[in-house]
Amino acid sequence: MTNSALKRITLKELAKAAGVSVASASYAVNGAGSLGDSTRAHILKIAAELEYRPNQLAKAMKTGRTGAIGLVVPDLTNPFFPNLAQTVIQTARRSGVSVFIANTEGSADQERKSVSLLVERGIDGLIWFPIVDTDTVGPLLRGTPVVVLDRNLSGYDLIQADYGRGGELAAAHLIALGHRHIGVVTGPLDAWSARQRANAAIGYIRAQGSLAWSVEGAFSPDLDPAITKVLDESRATAVIAGADLIAIGVIRHLQSKGVAVPGEVSVIGFDDIPWAQLNTPALTTIEMPVEEMAVAAVETLLRRIEKPSEPLRRVVFNVALVERASVGSLSSEATIQVDEGGITLGRLK
Amino acid sequence: MTNSALKRITLKELAKAAGVSVASASYAVNGAGSLGDSTRAHILKIAAELEYRPNQLAKAMKTGRTGAIGLVVPDLTNPFFPNLAQTVIQTARRSGVSVFIANTEGSADQERKSVSLLVERGIDGLIWFPIVDTDTVGPLLRGTPVVVLDRNLSGYDLIQADYGRGGELAAAHLIALGHRHIGVVTGPLDAWSARQRANAAIGYIRAQGSLAWSVEGAFSPDLDPAITKVLDESRATAVIAGADLIAIGVIRHLQSKGVAVPGEVSVIGFDDIPWAQLNTPALTTIEMPVEEMAVAAVETLLRRIEKPSEPLRRVVFNVALVERASVGSLSSEATIQVDEGGITLGRLK
DNA sequence: ATGAAAGCGCTAACAT
DNA sequence: ATGTTAGCGCTTTCAT
Numbered sequence: 001m002t003n004s005a006l007k008r009i010t011l012k013e014l015a016k017a018a019g020v021s022v023a024s025a026s027y028a029v030n031g032a033g034s035l036g037d038s039t040r041a042h043i044l045k046i047a048a049e050l051e052y053r054p055n056q057l058a059k060a061m062k063t064g065r066t067g068a069i070g071l072v073v074p075d076l077t078n079p080f081f082p083n084l085a086q087t088v089i090q091t092a093r094r095s096g097v098s099v100f101i102a103n104t105e106g107s108a109d110q111e112r113k114s115v116s117l118l119v120e121r122g123i124d125g126l127i128w129f130p131i132v133d134t135d136t137v138g139p140l141l142r143g144t145p146v147v148v149l150d151r152n153l154s155g156y157d158l159i160q161a162d163y164g165r166g167g168e169l170a171a172a173h174l175i176a177l178g179h180r181h182i183g184v185v186t187g188p189l190d191a192w193s194a195r196q197r198a199n200a201a202i203g204y205i206r207a208q209g210s211l212a213w214s215v216e217g218a219f220s221p222d223l224d225p226a227i228t229k230v231l232d233e234s235r236a237t238a239v240i241a242g243a244d245l246i247a248i249g250v251i252r253h254l255q256s257k258g259v260a261v262p263g264e265v266s267v268i269g270f271d272d273i274p275w276a277q278l279n280t281p282a283l284t285t286i287e288m289p290v291e292e293m294a295v296a297a298v299e300t301l302l303r304r305i306e307k308p309s310e311p312l313r314r315v316v317f318n319v320a321l322v323e324r325a326s327v328g329s330l331s332s333e334a335t336i337q338v339d340e341g342g343i344t345l346g347r348l349k
Numbered sequence: 350m351t352n353s354a355l356k357r358i359t360l361k362e363l364a365k366a367a368g369v370s371v372a373s374a375s376y377a378v379n380g381a382g383s384l385g386d387s388t389r390a391h392i393l394k395i396a397a398e399l400e401y402r403p404n405q406l407a408k409a410m411k412t413g414r415t416g417a418i419g420l421v422v423p424d425l426t427n428p429f430f431p432n433l434a435q436t437v438i439q440t441a442r443r444s445g446v447s448v449f450i451a452n453t454e455g456s457a458d459q460e461r462k463s464v465s466l467l468v469e470r471g472i473d474g475l476i477w478f479p480i481v482d483t484d485t486v487g488p489l490l491r492g493t494p495v496v497v498l499d500r501n502l503s504g505y506d507l508i509q510a511d512y513g514r515g516g517e518l519a520a521a522h523l524i525a526l527g528h529r530h531i532g533v534v535t536g537p538l539d540a541w542s543a544r545q546r547a548n549a550a551i552g553y554i555r556a557q558g559s560l561a562w563s564v565e566g567a568f569s570p571d572l573d574p575a576i577t578k579v580l581d582e583s584r585a586t587a588v589i590a591g592a593d594l595i596a597i598g599v600i601r602h603l604q605s606k607g608v609a610v611p612g613e614v615s616v617i618g619f620d621d622i623p624w625a626q627l628n629t630p631a632l633t634t635i636e637m638p639v640e641e642m643a644v645a646a647v648e649t650l651l652r653r654i655e656k657p658s659e660p661l662r663r664v665v666f667n668v669a670l671v672e673r674a675s676v677g678s679l680s681s682e683a684t685i686q687v688d689e690g691g692i693t694l695g696r697l698k
Numbered sequence: 699a700t701g702a703a704a705g706c707g708c709t710a711a712c713a714t
Numbered sequence: 715a716t717g718t719t720a721g722c723g724c725t726t727t728c729a730t
Contacts, residue, residue, distance in 0.1 A: 011708060021716065022707090022717085022718090023718075055410075055706085057409050057708090058708040076435040079623075114442070252627070280628075359723055369701085370701040371723090372700070375726085376725095388700080403723085403724080404723050411723085412725070
């Protein structure tokens with residue numbers, strides 16, 4: 001009968017059972033130290049029989065490594081994040097590290113509390129997707145390595161997508177299809193990534209066409225009155241949204257007012273969330289390699305934990321246009337000529 | 350200057366700084382033991398000045414409580430789960446407990462590995478959403494308290510929705526609207542909850558109308574050939590899907606074949622995932638109170654951790670029909686007469 | 699009311 | 715190659 005429940009065998013007990021010292025037992029279990037082959041084999045055999053499982057807490061206390069990292073994201077309910085979280089979890093687990101998830105619910109206060117809780121609980125590192133561009137948590141970190149996603153905070157390793165290029169790609173696509181009067185609904189502008197997208201898109205539109213209007217929105221399909229108003233009065237033939245969620249909201253609103261998408265107005269999004277292709281019409285959008293970014297975040301963090309004094313790194317991922325059905329051509333030509341304006345289409349994937 | 354970074358103050362250091370013993374310091378910090386009011390106040394003051402933060406690992410090693418629980422779900426990428434996870438995280442945090450998330454990617458093997466990792470890492474308890482009806486992890490638990498979501502495993506606390514009633518509700522709604530020929534695409538039938546839904550729906554259909562066909566599907570909008578085939582050859586005027594994700598897949602397929610929903614065929618889903626109302630047409634579905642179930646899971650687990658020997662509990666939540674736009678009436682009557690067949694519509698919310 | 703001290707289970711010098 | 719031992723930071727019993 002095995003001791004499946006209750007009392008776990010300790011290293012000391014294992015050592016006694018094997019007739020060796022705790023040190024030898026530890027060495028055997030961890031593949032460390034110098035041990036005779038037969039001794040090692042013997043200890044391992046007994047360990048297996050006894051179903052020895054090291055107490056990770058004790059181990060952590062000695063080594064200062066918990067084998068756990070934290071992931072702090074704004075909102076798991078936003079369809080952009082589950083993919084990210086899942087990939088982080090999987091990647092981490094491949095290295096035997098577990099991940100604590102905290103969500104900040106969009107509040108800087110929650111963000112601070114979450115980080116504090118995690119740091120005090122003892123994590124080896126943190127992957128942080130901040131809600132704003134301010135370093136709200138620096139003083140709470142107490143030396144915990146951090147990699148920052150999506151934002152541009154100094155003093156941390158950074159994982160980003162080329163948001164600026166994304167904005168240009170979106171604008172260029174519309175311009176190439178004959179659109180000249182373009183409106184943009186940005187994401188919350190206190191986020192660096194949203195500003196990057198918006199500025200690049202607006203810059204391109206101004207250069208090649210004309211900016212119909214520009215409003216700031218939240219990351220939600222529920223549109224502020226300010227947005228619906230501008231939409232209703234709009235003469236724009238196309239709108240760029242700062243996120244797919246917003247784009248979906250825009251399309252819904254347009255449709256509810258009887259304007260056809262993309263028949264009368266084209267809409268392009270950002271992120272390529274899973275819903276994008278299920279939407280009616282399927283959403284044309286700018287995709288970023290979320291999974292790869294998640295993997296990069298974990299790997300960067302793990303490396304940082306190993307080598308705390310290596311120079312900080314900043315990894316920027318390429319973005320790409322995903323053409324689906326929410327954007328139409330204004331010109332009557334059947335052939336689509338995309339003026340890339342010096343932008344290289346492509347992706348790392 | 351505060352010691353914001355690096356070396357945390359230890360209890361011993363705090364004790365020395367306050368000129369007391371470690372025991373007194375511990376008592377003061379934890380509000381335990383018996384201590385003079387002034388002594389306590391003094392120690393606390395010094396602790397605040399020094400920004401003392403207890404080492405939770407050491408504490409955990411002594412007390413056997415880590416203040417962390419695990420959440421094991423099949424797939425964060427399935428829109429059903431983020432809400433659940435988020436609510437679990439929030440609820441847990443309110444009690445100061447952090448949550449490790451693991452996803453099983455639909456494999457029993459991963460499930461076992463994830464649970465092992467968590468248990469060995471040291472969690473106080475586990476919230477488990479199994480992928481099948483088998484207890485794949487029992488022997489790995491080593492006494493860790495577990496509450497099981499959505500399935501009907503014995504030996505654990507159970508949190509469920511009234512899936513059977515949900516199936517009846519869906520069928521009754523269709524029947525009441527004049528549908529008689531109804532098809533059903535079930536979820537994976539190795540899941541108890543999917544069977545409950547399917548059996549109840551099919552039973553009701555057989556009693557009040559006729560079952561056109563029934564096929565098993567995966568939790569995905571991508572339909573198996575077996576399903577699309579049956580859909581294409583179907584004479585059913587309505588289909589019940591075992592999950593919203595499936596319902597969306599069915600609608601997409603129907604639309605792609607030029608059949609109007611709900612004009613020619615009505616479709617009803619299950620779960621009321623966030624996207625259900627964003628779908629075109631907005632999805633009529635059976636909702637379950639996910640957030641409340643998540644809260645109940647955490648509370649049940651926390652109580653179980655406190656009192657391991659209390660009798661097991663099983664909490665069943667009510668479900669409700671959410672009428673949107675994917676179901677139409679077959680009769681020409683404008684008034685909808687729902688024959689509830691003894692079922693009480695209502696919800697706990 | 700306060701303090702001394704024994705560990706929790708483990709790792710890693712440091713012996714031998 | 716193997717064993718002895720000193721802690722990691724904390725809680726808690728037992729003295730005082």
